[in-house]
Amino acid sequence: MGKTLFDKVWDAHVVDTVDGGREVLYIDKHLIHEVTSPQAFQGLRDRGIKVARPERTVATADHNVPTENQHLPIREELSRIQVQKLVDNCEEFGVTLYGLGHPYQGIVHVIGPELGITQPGMTMVCGDSHTSTHGAFGTIAFGIGTSQVEQVLATQCLLLTRPKRMRIRVEGELSKGVLAKDVILYIISQLTAAGGTGYFIEYAGSVIRSLSMEGRMTVCNMSIEMGARGGMIAPDETTFEYVKGREFAPQGEDYDKAVAYWKTLYTDEDAVFDKEYVYHAEDIEPMLTYGTNPGMGIPVSGEIPQTGGQQGDASFRKALSYMGLDAGSKLEGHPVNHVFIGSCTNSRIEDLRLVAKFVNGKKVASNVSAMVVPGSQQVRKQAVQEGLDKVLRDAGFDFREAGCSACLGMNEDKVPAGQYCVSTSNRNFEGRQGPGARTILASPLMAAATAIEGKIVDVREYI
């Protein structure tokens, strides 16, 4: 019987199998950031051991960093201490750090791919659930807890149970104004926030194939929002082209050899999945969330449902009351005061280009404060080279320095309590963008159109 893409990559990394079916899995690349690593380094110190393979771990600071005046010390004391702790730990344990001020600094899931650290066929982990992003390259990539960060630092391995396999095919051709973000929000709205639990997903089908690497990363990024361990896409010419020539990618002859191997990474015809779903592009519109988990999504032309459905009614009511929205009402036309374009879901150069193109010559509505936060210093540099910063600023957007920013209420960028924010990030949990903040997830185009109109609109009517 044939193998799935997932099993091909997983099998190539199994060091040993333990009683009860757990496997010792070798990890090729380990990314760390300031939030989930300090206790792991402390664990090594307590045990008196070193980092086993320091060359396989790369660090950056992203969650706590301010997105203005990054050359100045971080104002908030605890954030400053945490970022400093990362600097100290990396120095003590010999780990490469692209910290604040470094030209490669940025959101961990943006810098891995853009530096060529992320490559097809690898196993990659990070103490961060959106590590699934890297699956876009045909990589087994997933988020881990801090105890596991410690395990990888100590042994370059993890002890894991193999997840089940799911394939989600999206077939057809997306209509104008419908982006990768809409595809994944649609899938999650169909499968719910728990629909992928226990599974590793492979995304396939003509819609997925037609996406750029940026689009594929957006899709894989949100796999975790349906509870899946991760999501991946078989590498193809789009992938090889993207990886080629990047700083840490194999070069010359090594690259050719690597590509020959990468070409073997696909799901065999007769491979079997534990679960399969097929969706059709023509059913997918620009999407919006109305509730407090990413599964609570509706098409822009749709209405908020009357009942919780699979969600459970009590949670549904609680979510609507937090959001200040009514069952049965439409989101289109709803006024919004904040727009956030950024996060590891949508802060890559392609997202910025798309937004800049849309807002060029337009003005952000007077009731809206809108910001664009590039995912990395490199994205920012590229945007400036292309003049996108000017277009965005002229339109009234605040164009910031790289970081997680208002994706999570951990740094200075927050949405005030009770206010609505249309956000290109990945989580609309209660308080995610700051205590009491009300998040509506959407694509970068929908966010840009909302910023200009001052209320939620259907972007398809503006392009």
Place this chain on the structure above:
Amino acid sequence: MEKIEIIDSSCIPLPIEDVDTDQIIPARFLKATTKENFGDNLFRDWRYNSDDSPKEDFVLNNPTYSGVVLVAGKNFGCGSSREHAAWALEDFGIKVVVSSFFADIFKGNALNNGILPITVSDAFLDKLFRAIEKDPKARVHVSLPDQTIKILDTSDSETFDIDPYKKMCLLNGYDDIDYLLSKKDQINEFEETRTY
């Protein structure tokens, strides 16, 4: 890590579904660099008003309920992979979480920190919530060796699954690093045979 064997306790009911780890411990409390004292901020925004006064109607502020067993609605621990959620529960004194469904990463994190996540049937969870509603002091008896959970008032009981390796770890207070470090030679050998 502390060992777990038999737990006999009253319960803290949280009949809410899809409790995500941002609720268990909000992001702004993730700035610590040690594992201590996260329990103070467990369910911070559900537990306290913005002026730090306790919210009277939240279960952790209700002295009627106590114990080391948290009983929660389905899909507990979804969202962010932050292990701080497990540290917060552990620091607060929770040893067992009962739900009809757990998010994967949370489950792993709980097990790695000496918290036993018990997945029960929807029907059993319902019975347990009703038993606690009837008598806030209702007790459960959990036996990890036997893999059983019993509601003492009603004598309803159910067996639960746990990975045999993880069971051994919890019973002995071991963790994965001890195990992986013992595999060092094999890991070195594996590295040598790899072309990619």
